[in-house]
Amino acid sequence: MANIYNFLKTAFPKTIDFFKDPSVFIYLLAAVLISIPLKNIFVSLSIILFVLIAIVHIKKETISFNKFLILPLAFYAIMVLSLLWTIDLKLSLAGLQKELPFVFIPLAFLFVPKLDRIAIYKSYRLFSFGMVLFALYYFTNAAVRYANSGDTSVFFYHELVTKDINAIYVSVFASFAVFYFISLSTKKLLDKIALFILSLLVFLLSSKSIITIDFILIICYYSFFAPIPKGVKTTTIITVGTFVLGSLFFVKEVKQRFLLEYETAFVDNTVNNKIGNEKAKVYNVSLKQAWNNKRFEQNNFFPGTALRVYQIRIFKEMLQEQNILFTGFGLEASQAQIEKKALHYNLYDGYGEFNFHNQYIQTFSELGVIALLILLGMLHINFKKAWKDKDFLHIAFAITMIILFLSESFFCRQRGIVFFITIYCMFNLVKPAEDNKSDQT
DSSP: OHHHHHHHHHHHHHHHHHHHSTTHHHHHHHHHHHHTTSOHHHHHHHHHHHHHHHHHTOOGGGOOOOHHHHHHHHHHHHHHHGGGTOSOHHHHHHHHHHTTHHHHHHHHHHHSOOOBHHHHHHHHHHHHHHHHHHHHHHHHHHHHHHHHHOOGGGGSHHHHHOTTTOHHHHHHHHHHHHHHHHTOSSOOHHHHHHHHHHHHHHHHHTOHHHHHHHHHHHHHIIIIIOOSOHHHHHHHHHHHHHHHHHHHHHOHHHHHHHHHHHHHSSSTTOBOTTTOOSSSOOEEOOHHHHHHOSOOOTTEEOOHHHHHHHHHHHHHHHHHHSSOTTTOSOTTOOHHHHHHHHHHTTOOTTGGGOOOSOHHHHHHHHHOHHHHHHHHHHHHHHHHHHHHHTOHHHHHHHHHHHHHTTTOOGGGSHHHHHHHHHHHHHHHSSBOOTTOOTTOO
8 A cells, every 4th residue: 555655646746747748738639639530439538638738737828819719719609699599409509519629629729838830740740640540440440341241342432431430531631641741851661651551541432522632732732842853743743643543543433433423413314323223223413403403303313513512502592582691590400401402302312311511501501601701711811821831731731621611511520620620720829930840750
């Protein structure tokens, strides 16, 4: 007993000193990010720990409000106000709980000792290697399932990571880690291996929007940011372009996802042989049909782009038919209206369960135009600071969010909320450093 007492007497003060050391936030922020692909309980626990340790560091002189912090807090304030007009109070109350990171994470940064960019990039490095471990787990799990079933689809899209975790969200997280390793001016062997593994993960997840965004950003990096000779830049761009385009032609599962959009976008009533058969034919909906048809059939299938065009259309109708310009329907309360439209247009059962798949429209429909302007404000100042700092990783994050929000309601999942607001605060609420290059390790 005396030995235990002596151990605790020695260890406890050291533990307290560790948590009072500002460098602890490097690991806490990495823990928050690494927990995102796990079950929500782990995300919540990591945020709680981050907030509690931040409170320990409260000092009057370190507390300072700025425009980067005010906007997410104002965004959440409108969510709270929407309780006054929501058409579904129960859903809105549940939504407020899910959206709490918009309050807790920015407020925690009020109390966090200002970390410079070098420290922040250490957190990103830990997160990026964490994503490598996730990738290896996904690959191993898929290999075991393939050995049992012989089905190659287990290596692609939602099958690789499960629908609950969602291929698109994991693609976003993995892409950020990819850009971290790409932006290193000096890459060790371990960094190169990690970059290959994460690139493979993004490719196998087969998100059309993420692959396209990543390809464009990689070309931009090697064209304008990479500190390498011009000849090497050209060779690298050609190699990357050849690999991506070649893979799209020769990897069946990925090729099919891209071809479906290309072949159906402008041609009405193409036959979907993957879903239907000779006895029960299924017809793909074109962009024109998604926007104009007065009625759909039960055997109509909406490819990704067509579905998003249809969702824009029905939001336009809602805006014309109901007085929601300044209020929206209330936080999380738009789904019932989407279901009504699905019934009205005779869509196949299940389409009414999809959200708007567009964060701008999702925000507008639920919280009104003022909330939309706040969201646009966050994206604007985030990109403006990224461009001012000439920080490629920050630019990649800013551009990815701006474009991704056109095709995904990213804040409808806790994973999306935590990822966005944590990295938003990390990039925008840190003190500048003279040597703030992205190759800090």
